[in-house]
Amino acid sequence: MATERAGMKQQFLDNSARYEALKTEVTHTLEKALESIENVKIHSVTARVKSVESFLEKVERKDYADPFKQSEDLVGIRIVCLFLTDLPKLKELLARTFDVISEEDKVNRGDASSFGYMSHHYICRLSAAHSGPRYDDIKAIKFEVQARTVLMDAWANISHHLAYKNEESIPVDLVRDFHALSGLLYVADRQFETLNRDAAHSAARAEKEVLKSADIQDSAINSDTVRALLQRQYPDRKHANEETVSEFISELPWIDLSDLRDLAKILRDNHRAALEYEKQYPPGLDGRGSFADIGLARAALAIYSPEYAAQKYSSVDTSHAEFRNR
Template identity: 65%
Template sequence: MASEDEAEIRKLFLESEVLYQNLRTEILYCLQKAFSAPQSIKIHSITARVKTIDSFLEKVTRKSYTSPFEQAEDLVGARVVCLFIADLSGIKDMLRNTFDVISEEDKVNEGEASSFGYMSHHFICRLSSAHSGPRYDAIKEIKFEIQVRTILMDAWANISHYLAYKSEESIPADLVRDFHALSGLLYVADRQFQNLNRDAVHSAIQAEQDIINSREVLSSAINTDTVAALFRRQYPDRDRASEKLIAEFISELSLIDLNDLRDLARILQENHGSVLKYEKKFPPANSSRYGDVGLARNALAIHSPKYEKAKYPKVKVRHAEFRGHSNS
């Protein structure tokens, strides 16, 4: 590329950079909004960037572009990194509902099995017709790229990029086998994480069915699935705790050497009346009533002075006041 051509491209790029930054901001906002809805796909990260002028000029030269601003479709780019392979399909649908998808390339399912490099879904998009009005007039026709990957795909892409091997031909011959092996290991790991997630979902459903539908809670191990199911049985009308909060509650059970679900169920049931009386006198600060894990913690505090002292050292008199109350 002649120096005068480079100077002209640099000048045009800098003149339009504010538009690219505005588009980047809009893309990021749309993606974050789309994936923030309840029950949405769990996303690890969403990022967006405007290509640097030096990176743009390098690509123009490498690709021999004759009309660089029309031919380059990734001057503005975004990346969505999800947890599991199965999420990729749902993300594809979300992108189609959010933007005008011009083209897409599936390097996960349609790429060659032996191909070097990272796998991902690439989408070339424009803002949709919903983005109308003066605010969008200058940016609505600019194409941009969105890449969608799992965490492991993203890890492979970043590491291989750092190592600067752009193609299989560029890898030293004695490293080719190792690169293929590592790529295969990450691919298998991605599949296994997906299987693990599927099995975890099945385990939670099965635990809820077994515990809620049984006449009594049988002796079984305490874990996030069984405790969540027990809470649904004991406190069906209360807000459900997150998995993180349930995990914290389970860690607290070691304070009183409690490790059997049947024993936990008995304690919750025997102290339920006392817990409701406690709640009436001492409602939570940020709500009119406790969620399921709040009720369970108060039940343990009423049942066990040891738990009460460790968990609520400043309010132990309150719980002790309700110890021994009727469960009616």
């Protein structure tokens, strides 16, 4: 047995360069594919080659007759996304990108209240698109892809840290708490999904009421309505992301501005002056840049309000003042 174990260990070490090459190729291919998928927010993509100690332990535990053929996770990739509805989209992406040999759904086919973590597991090989001498040594090796949400990943990491490998190993007085916590995280995942869906509806409603209506009816200032207003006021400019819009909204109380229609009027009335400011003080190191929508909006507010200009820029900056009466 010791001789057989030593032989497996040496064979694994001899193949380690191939496993590392496969990990690099799969990670690169997957990251490129993820760039093309829409409406999926990826938290992280990680990859690892199984350690030789972990490989030998699994071979003994599973009593593999042909270890290198039966081991399907020598290379492992983990995709962590934000929402449950991202998981089916990742499934479709994997099917387009690799040859998926088998899959196991531990989310919809598992028990949410039982011990253990939930995720989607896929056993894959490189597809026919990976052809040529570069792939000859790695294209036959299977690898595993796990897809899970952030909360699933958190539960997996915490339960792994607690070192309970299965439900039978949990102390009896802790079983109920483990079940409750696992179920709680599952419910939280569902609630995040609902929140994400409601947020999308809110954005669509703001776009309809602010961007596409003849007159602005909604007076509420929030991320959705302000983004729609900026798109309406500056349709030809680069539009800011959610984080930048939120930062902009946090600046509006400096001038006691809490009504969307008031903000729209300020931006509209000071638009020409903001364009003249941009022409005289263009952004960028080469002096040839142009403002995104938020940049023009901030220029308009600074021209309109000395208080805003002093808060946002500095009390000694008088560049906006010369445009105030134009």
